[in-house]
Amino acid sequence: MAIKMIAVDLDGTLLTSGNNISPETQRTLQLASSQGIKVVLASGRPLSGVLPFDEQLGLSGDDQYAVVFNGAVVQNLAGKILMSQEMDYRDFNTMLRLQRLAHVNLHFETTECFWTLDRNLSVQMQINAAFTDNEIRVRNREEIPKDFTFNKVGFTCNRGSDQIEKLWNSIPDWAFQSYDIVHSLDTCIELNAIGASKGNAVMDLAERLKLSQNEVMVFGDQGNDLSMFENPEFKKVAMGNAISDIKDRADYITDDNDHNGIAKALKKFVL
Structure with a gap:
């Protein structure tokens, strides 16, 4: 089944070690978005720490989304909260x-x-x-x-x-x-x-968008991405720099974040 949503971690995945998006990765994600594929940044950061990279990818508005706080909050890029799990x-x-x-x-x-x-x-x-x-x-x-x-x-x-x-x-x-x-x-x-995780948030967002879980591709590298890699339906791509727990659960291991790992995987499987 064709991929219709791509959930991408930021640090160590989308971002290089210089804390930026490589030109090739940017072009590839923009191409995916232009073809109607939802590109969703999934981060431990709050929305304020995600928006600059969404803007760089040309993503904005009510119909684009971000998974933030490790999945505790899902917002559209206009700031509206679609889901929030809080502690007291x-x-x-x-x-x-x-x-x-x-x-x-x-x-x-x-x-x-x-x-x-x-x-x-x-x-x-x-x-x-x-x-x-x-x-x-x-x-x-x-x-x-x-x-x-x-x-x-x-x-x-x-x-x-x-x-x-x-x-x-x-x-x-x-x-x-x-x-x-x-x-x-x-x-x-x-x-x-409990239950607030990137994996659950991406799954819930896919359901809101009426997408099947096997139409979702995820990219990650660290422990806070592990929940996305525990979903058997997602197409799971580990970065070359990922921890072993991520690689062990991945369907595919791509190049690292400093060598256009996301772009290479998308060209191989999606574009």
Whole structure:
């Protein structure tokens, strides 16, 4: 069956190591879009961190879409929220307890900004905010309202620290049963509400667009893409730079993100 939607991770997949889209990949995705194939960026970033790359691909408006916050939110590119899975004040307190398991920063991501109680911010947290054009609001605990909700949590540390690994090995089993948790980078652990994942969000969006799951092709490289690679119906393409868990579940392994891996796979299977 022909591919009618392409879901593409950003960092390490669409973007080169220089944090840009290669000209060949851009041309190929634009060609796919011109043929009526939905190109959907699927990222851990909020929409503000995705839109510049959508614009570069010529994508905008009510009938183009993005999967953001690792699948906790699906929005059209005009900003309308189609689906949102949130955590609440009880989860907020749970995250503070998990933070005590290691010396890490903790921030809470909403569609408006990042929130944190930490005064000394890791470089990784600052990078995350800068790359997504997000304000970081530093607050005291008593300033967080009881009706506070958020879409994603990030635990971060500075490069070279062993504290993220310590936290990962210390997270109790009940937390993995209660939340979707991914070790997305050496310096970052990301957490969402249970069931909030890129894989589920892409599947739900396909259903909204009246597409069959076997009409969906996905591209990814890291742990937060794994849920897309667990769907047996999707056409799954791992980047050459992907982790082994992604490659093991892929239907095809393409070239890496610095050598037009997306373009090569699309020319082979779609265009």
